[in-house]
Amino acid sequence: MHLILINQYYPPDGAPTGLMLEAVAGELAALGHEVTILCSAGGYSATAAGGGTTGDAENGQDPPRIRVIRCRSTRFGRGSFIGKLADYASFYLGVAWQLLTSRPRPDRVVALTTPPYLSVLARLLGKLRGADHAHWVMDLYPDVMRAHGMLREGGAAHRLLAALTRFGFGGSRRAAVVTLGPDMAERVARHLDDGTADWVPLWDTEGPVRTSGLESRDEPDSAARELRRERNWGDDQIVLMYSGNMGLGHRFGEFLTAAGRGAGGPATRFAFFGDGKRRPEIEAFIREHPSARLELHAPVPRASLAAHLRSADVHLASLEPSWDGTMVPSKLQGIFAAGRPVIFIGSRASSIGRWIEESEGGWVVGPEDPAALDAAIRAAGDPDERQRRASAAKHFAAGHFDGLRNARSTAEILARNPRPDER
Numbered sequence: 001m002h003l004i005l006i007n008q009y010y011p012p013d014g015a016p017t018g019l020m021l022e023a024v025a026g027e028l029a030a031l032g033h034e035v036t037i038l039c040s041a042g043g044y045s046a047t048a049a050g051g052g053t054t055g056d057a058e059n060g061q062d063p064p065r066i067r068v069i070r071c072r073s074t075r076f077g078r079g080s081f082i083g084k085l086a087d088y089a090s091f092y093l094g095v096a097w098q099l100l101t102s103r104p105r106p107d108r109v110v111a112l113t114t115p116p117y118l119s120v121l122a123r124l125l126g127k128l129r130g131a132d133h134a135h136w137v138m139d140l141y142p143d144v145m146r147a148h149g150m151l152r153e154g155g156a157a158h159r160l161l162a163a164l165t166r167f168g169f170g171g172s173r174r175a176a177v178v179t180l181g182p183d184m185a186e187r188v189a190r191h192l193d194d195g196t197a198d199w200v201p202l203w204d205t206e207g208p209v210r211t212s213g214l215e216s217r218d219e220p221d222s223a224a225r226e227l228r229r230e231r232n233w234g235d236d237q238i239v240l241m242y243s244g245n246m247g248l249g250h251r252f253g254e255f256l257t258a259a260g261r262g263a264g265g266p267a268t269r270f271a272f273f274g275d276g277k278r279r280p281e282i283e284a285f286i287r288e289h290p291s292a293r294l295e296l297h298a299p300v301p302r303a304s305l306a307a308h309l310r311s312a313d314v315h316l317a318s319l320e321p322s323w324d325g326t327m328v329p330s331k332l333q334g335i336f337a338a339g340r341p342v343i344f345i346g347s348r349a350s351s352i353g354r355w356i357e358e359s360e361g362g363w364v365v366g367p368e369d370p371a372a373l374d375a376a377i378r379a380a381g382d383p384d385e386r387q388r389r390a391s392a393a394k395h396f397a398a399g400h401f402d403g404l405r406n407a408r409s410t411a412e413i414l415a416r417n418p419r420p421d422e423r
Helices: 016-030 081-101 118-128 143-148 156-169 182-189 222-230 253-260 279-288 302-311 331-337 351-359 370-380 383-400 403-414
Strands: 002-006 034-040 066-071 108-111 132-136 174-179 238-243 268-273 294-297 314-318 342-345 362-365
Touching (some): 002 118, 016 066, 034 081, 066 081, 081 118, 108 118, 118 132, 118 156, 132 403, 143 156, 174 182, 174 403, 182 351, 222 302, 238 302, 238 370, 253 268, 253 294, 253 314, 253 370, 279 294, 302 331, 314 331, 331 342, 331 383, 342 351, 342 370, 351 362, 351 383, 362 370
Parallel strands (some): 002 034, 002 108, 034 066, 108 132, 238 268, 238 314, 268 294, 314 342, 342 362
């Protein structure tokens, strides 16, 4: 088939959705399909990987069977809401033009979810070109907007946007809907007329995709040890690290309070690396609690990420239960691939909670349960228990978050043969 895949970001832009899409596009090509990528000429931020014009941006470097078309769009980036809306609107227009004029015509249009509601373009314009449509759901709208507090449950705007979601995912020409985890599949199914959706976990983008396993994570720990020395982390200290986006869907209060009361004892320190809308909450806590064993750092460059993740003894992760199924953060994949256990604050029904409990690669702590969090931190201080859970985490990553296997599984779902009555 000829498949057109649509997402705002694609390498060399470093946005995670683009990196995942690149891997799946490669698997589709390996399966013998022709692939066209429609992405934005702008980047994940105003300064990221700019340039590009409407038309092929191959320059002879894209893999065989894969053509990348970078649509003209504004490049305000994510710094302002209005700028982001302008980027979205201009990208929609560029995608619509390409869908209407692309040669050869597509057999299938596959929409991701950045920006929202690409599904509607995939269904409507795909039908005009005689194509069916499929969907790879990274963020579920309007559910994520309701969790964000932007919409009132059952309000007029919520009902309208939910109807738009059902329309985009609907129709007899829908070939597939694939999501990122079991809780997301369950939530997406509420928007589907047949009530079923597939799910395949994301994977560690620092590991290999076309070579199976986690070989790239088996390098010596010398780089991680050097980072610890640079950061003045002693070998006798237990470092609990939060690394990644500090977004509105995450919880930080429990971790901050635990650091403030000295949970884990004098050998335990908390380290936060990242950026996002909730970073000021951490900055304010540090100002108000100068004696807390707590430090805050900028995000780590991708080139240093593997060693950075291995430099911690235990990782911290969180997700507001109201966000369950609206998104599935991919940080667990990198943590487990690095062979480190995780303390997760959130719901046991979430994908992350289920995977941690199934793997025994960490501890799941319910929100606002300081006693359970203290117990998890104490357990993490036991070197034998920590090593047991670290080994379980890495074993689970090899079996469930393998890049080759999961990218191939996603590609196979998205390329399922269309039913005769859909053509």
